[in-house]
Amino acid sequence: MNILDKKEKEKIFQVMEDTKTAGLGGLVKEEKRAESSGDEDNSRELGKIPTVRTEMSSMETILRASSTIKKDQEDPLESAKAEMGEVREENERLKMILSRIVKDYQSLQMQFYGIVEQEEAKKSGDTAPVDQEIEEPELVSLSLGRTASEPKKDEKNSNSSKSKEDDDQEGLSLGLDCKFEVSKPASTEKASNPSQENSFEEPKEEDAGETWPPSKILKAMRSGDDEVSQQTHVKKARVSVRARCDTPTMNDGCQWRKYGQKIARGNPCPRAYYRCTVAPACPVRKQVQRCAEDMSILITTYEGTHNHPLPVSATAMASTTSAAACMLMSGSSSSRSIPGSSATNTTSADLHGLNFNLGDNTRARPSFYLPNSSISSATSHPTITLDLTAPPSSSASSSSQNNRLSPNFPVQRYSSTSFNLSSTEPNNSQLTWGNGYLSYGAQPYTKNQQLGPLNLGRQPQPQEHFYQSYMQKNNPAPSQQSLTETIAAATKAITSDPSFRSALAAAITSIVGGGSTGAQGNQGGCENFGQNLKWGENINTITSYTSTPNGNGCASSYLNRSSSSNTQQGSLMILPPALPFSTSKSASAFPADTRDHIN
DNA sequence: CGTGTTTGACCTGCGC
DNA sequence: GCGCAGGTCAAACACG
Numbered sequence: 001m002n003i004l005d006k007k008e009k010e011k012i013f014q015v016m017e018d019t020k021t022a023g024l025g026g027l028v029k030e031e032k033r034a035e036s037s038g039d040e041d042n043s044r045e046l047g048k049i050p051t052v053r054t055e056m057s058s059m060e061t062i063l064r065a066s067s068t069i070k071k072d073q074e075d076p077l078e079s080a081k082a083e084m085g086e087v088r089e090e091n092e093r094l095k096m097i098l099s100r101i102v103k104d105y106q107s108l109q110m111q112f113y114g115i116v117e118q119e120e121a122k123k124s125g126d127t128a129p130v131d132q133e134i135e136e137p138e139l140v141s142l143s144l145g146r147t148a149s150e151p152k153k154d155e156k157n158s159n160s161s162k163s164k165e166d167d168d169q170e171g172l173s174l175g176l177d178c179k180f181e182v183s184k185p186a187s188t189e190k191a192s193n194p195s196q197e198n199s200f201e202e203p204k205e206e207d208a209g210e211t212w213p214p215s216k217i218l219k220a221m222r223s224g225d226d227e228v229s230q231q232t233h234v235k236k237a238r239v240s241v242r243a244r245c246d247t248p249t250m251n252d253g254c255q256w257r258k259y260g261q262k263i264a265r266g267n268p269c270p271r272a273y274y275r276c277t278v279a280p281a282c283p284v285r286k287q288v289q290r291c292a293e294d295m296s297i298l299i300t301t302y303e304g305t306h307n308h309p310l311p312v313s314a315t316a317m318a319s320t321t322s323a324a325a326c327m328l329m330s331g332s333s334s335s336r337s338i339p340g341s342s343a344t345n346t347t348s349a350d351l352h353g354l355n356f357n358l359g360d361n362t363r364a365r366p367s368f369y370l371p372n373s374s375i376s377s378a379t380s381h382p383t384i385t386l387d388l389t390a391p392p393s394s395s396a397s398s399s400s401q402n403n404r405l406s407p408n409f410p411v412q413r414y415s416s417t418s419f420n421l422s423s424t425e426p427n428n429s430q431l432t433w434g435n436g437y438l439s440y441g442a443q444p445y446t447k448n449q450q451l452g453p454l455n456l457g458r459q460p461q462p463q464e465h466f467y468q469s470y471m472q473k474n475n476p477a478p479s480q481q482s483l484t485e486t487i488a489a490a491t492k493a494i495t496s497d498p499s500f501r502s503a504l505a506a507a508i509t510s511i512v513g514g515g516s517t518g519a520q521g522n523q524g525g526c527e528n529f530g531q532n533l534k535w536g537e538n539i540n541t542i543t544s545y546t547s548t549p550n551g552n553g554c555a556s557s558y559l560n561r562s563s564s565s566n567t568q569q570g571s572l573m574i575l576p577p578a579l580p581f582s583t584s585k586s587a588s589a590f591p592a593d594t595r596d597h598i599n
Numbered sequence: 600c601g602t603g604t605t606t607g608a609c610c611t612g613c614g615c
Numbered sequence: 616g617c618g619c620a621g622g623t624c625a626a627a628c629a630c631g
Binding site: 257258259260261277 | 602603604605606
């Protein structure tokens, strides 16, 4: 990536940040600020901000006209009625205007992504030189799980000179890995694996034990390298996603092949084992099982790290799961968080009807439960659960639960960490993942063009918008987009949690330690992860981020960013979900389950 | 015929 | 060491 591209990206980031505000007032404010602070360069370059300004001006005009009309009314009742009508009309106009703004914002994001894509294409055309690792983090790829091999300080030091550049580039990355491992020297890996356009991560995994090798391979590995195999058994982060789904599996964007099925103890529903088939050697696997208590809840557990670029439609899930895995492993490597103890501030978000209540003592809050020793020992798989369901009995108020937030889910069996993204409105939580058809109910798919009336809770979510925009382009399936929104929201919710931030900070500091600059494709772990979150955070902080001298800056910068983001959340307003999720299918239809039960 | 699924057998780790 | 449970393999089968 040349310097010009970097600058261009930073400018785009800045413009997007200017566009991204919490409300119309904020938009106007941002507009004025931009006019007075020389952001004209950005707008001139992108040709988008002027449109926003024009629309802002029109909004102000509308508001002034409205106030004038109000004064002219004499009859109080008539005046009130007329006022209401005017307000409604204004509201509609403002919605339209804001939707256009959002549209422009998405267009900006698309522009930005186009730049990134072009660069990626350039890089992919190259024959993977040694320095490529530095660039690879920009690839859109999924890395679930993480490796926990100890950081190699030598490498950290040797790569520290590149860290600044890496940070910058990774800041633009959509890499979704969540590894803490410090990469091995690029020369050794690349030398042994010269042809790795899509499998650049595999050797690293093998070395670090992140892979999930078949038993045969594992045997071979054992014969060759006991240390590696031992690590393989010890560290396998899993991310379990709970979602209401009336189809056999969630459509998470990846291609899976079923390779086994078992009836797990304590659950009459069989557990299906899937293997990622996007790439032949991809070690990522997932387990799909219905919740015993609530058959409508599908529990999908992801494990492993993709060693190939992912379809964009899969990146949302990947980011969420990797975020969760990152949180989990960071916590397990540092200290156990105490449920609810870290809820020092309140973070609430209402994304398309999916409420995220973070750290709210009075409502459902995400509680991060790091591996219970008994659980971990039983499974050797520290697991985090993302609960995207809303129990019918409004479990959101069950803040007294220690092990989980969803009373219907036996988290103890599957996970030691539970994260609830439950909606407070059951209807909104009826996420239909299966087959990828997630219905907006009465809301058309094009609703995303009317994000104006949507209350995104926090600032407008660039991450969601990005996903939306890009997926509209590349994957017009509404299901994927909806899924992506949800997952992106989940990622944001996860990363907004103070527990997560603290755990992540500790992990990044202690494990990544600023030395994970090998930038081996998806390497960099939480480093990449934190950077990925820039999409959902204040993008303009990339400046401070890129200025960090080493990988530590990643954590600190990201966390600072998150903190500032949280402070902004104090002004959040929670509106009724403007875009509730609803199932388009009967929740009672489980043909596939019936089939499964035969087993 | 190729691809994906099913399913019984097998392997492995863990607790007793 | 034994049994149990989770996880995986691979032949058989189904499907387009």
